[in-house]
Amino acid sequence: MPRIPLSEENTEKAMNNLDILMxxxxxxxxxxENGVGISSGYLTRLANPTNGKNLSFDLQLKLEKFLDIPQFTLNNEDIEYPESDDEFIIKVMEKMNxxxxxxxxxxxxxxEEHFGALPAAWNEIFTIEAAEDALYKGEMVNLRKDDSSGTLNYMVGSIFETSIADGNKxxxxxxGYSVGDIETDYDEYGNPIPYRALDCHFELLMMTEDNNFRKVADDYRCGAPKKKVISYSIQRLYNVVRRSTQNNITKETMDILSKYLNEE
Incomplete structure (x- = not known):
C-alpha cells in the first residue's frame, strides 16, 4: 500500500486518539512500534507537530490492526478519556484480554442450539420467539425482552463463557439491532433492500451470587459525539475471545512448530 500521508489535522486527531487508547x-x-514494525521513537516524533511529520494511511491501518479496533477509527472518531467507573471496567477487560x-x-x-443449557436467569433477558421483521421473518430467534428502543434486538452468533474470581461465571x-424493513425501503431502481442487523453491539454479563445476570459493560457507540474507550475495549476482548475459541493450536504447540521450522 502506498504511503499516503494524512492531513496535519487528521494526524493530530489520530495521534490524540492513539495516545488515549494506548x-x-x-x-x-x-x-x-515493535508491533507494527517501525523504529523506536517514531510515534513520539509523529505526535510532535513541530516535526512536520504526518501519519501515513498504511501506518494508521497497521496501528488499528495492532490495537484490534475497527479501521478508520483513529482519524475519524473523537475519543474521550474514560471516567473513573469506566476506567476500572476497562482495566478488568484488558486483564481478561x-x-x-x-x-x-x-x-x-x-x-445457539445449546442456549437452553444456560442458567434459568438467561430467560429473563432473552426469549425465543418467531421474528416479525423482514430480516428473520418467521424464524425462531433469541430476542431481547426488555428492549424499549422500538427496534428489535437479536442475539447474534455464539455466547462465550468463562470463570473468574472463585468460579464466578x-x-x-x-x-444486533434490526435497522430496516424491506417492505418500506427500496433502492433507486425500486428494488427492495434486504436489511441486516448491522448495528451490532457487545455485552459482558456476570452471574452473581443470587443467580442473576448483572451487566458489567456494553458497547453502544451510535449517536454519541464522543466515542468511549470502553466500547473499543469490549470489542477488543470479543475479538480475542472469538479467535481463541476458533484456534485449536495451543501456544505450546506453536512454540514446538516454530522451533522445528527454524531448525537447519
Whole structure:
C-alpha cells in the first residue's frame, strides 16, 4: 500500500486518539512500534507537530490492526478519556484480554442450539420467539425482552463463557439491532433492500451470587459525539475471545512448530 500521508489535522486527531487508547489498554509506545514494525521513537516524533511529520494511511491501518479496533477509527472518531467507573471496567477487560491471549483464561463457546443449557436467569433477558421483521421473518430467534428502543434486538452468533474470581461465571456476546424493513425501503431502481442487523453491539454479563445476570459493560457507540474507550475495549476482548475459541493450536504447540521450522 502506498504511503499516503494524512492531513496535519487528521494526524493530530489520530495521534490524540492513539495516545488515549494506548494508555487505557496498557500498551507502551515501544510495544506498539515493535508491533507494527517501525523504529523506536517514531510515534513520539509523529505526535510532535513541530516535526512536520504526518501519519501515513498504511501506518494508521497497521496501528488499528495492532490495537484490534475497527479501521478508520483513529482519524475519524473523537475519543474521550474514560471516567473513573469506566476506567476500572476497562482495566478488568484488558486483564481478561491479556490472560486470554496468554491462554491463562479459557473461554467456552456456547452455540445457539445449546442456549437452553444456560442458567434459568438467561430467560429473563432473552426469549425465543418467531421474528416479525423482514430480516428473520418467521424464524425462531433469541430476542431481547426488555428492549424499549422500538427496534428489535437479536442475539447474534455464539455466547462465550468463562470463570473468574472463585468460579464466578462471565458471559460475552454480541447483539444486533434490526435497522430496516424491506417492505418500506427500496433502492433507486425500486428494488427492495434486504436489511441486516448491522448495528451490532457487545455485552459482558456476570452471574452473581443470587443467580442473576448483572451487566458489567456494553458497547453502544451510535449517536454519541464522543466515542468511549470502553466500547473499543469490549470489542477488543470479543475479538480475542472469538479467535481463541476458533484456534485449536495451543501456544505450546506453536512454540514446538516454530522451533522445528527454524531448525537447519
Amino acid at each position: 494508555r487505557c489498554f496498557g500498551i507502551s509506545k515501544k510495544e506498539a 491479556r490472560q486470554t491471549r496468554d491462554e491463562e483464561l479459557k473461554w467456552k463457546e456456547i452455540k 462471565v458471559y460475552l456476546f454480541e447483539t
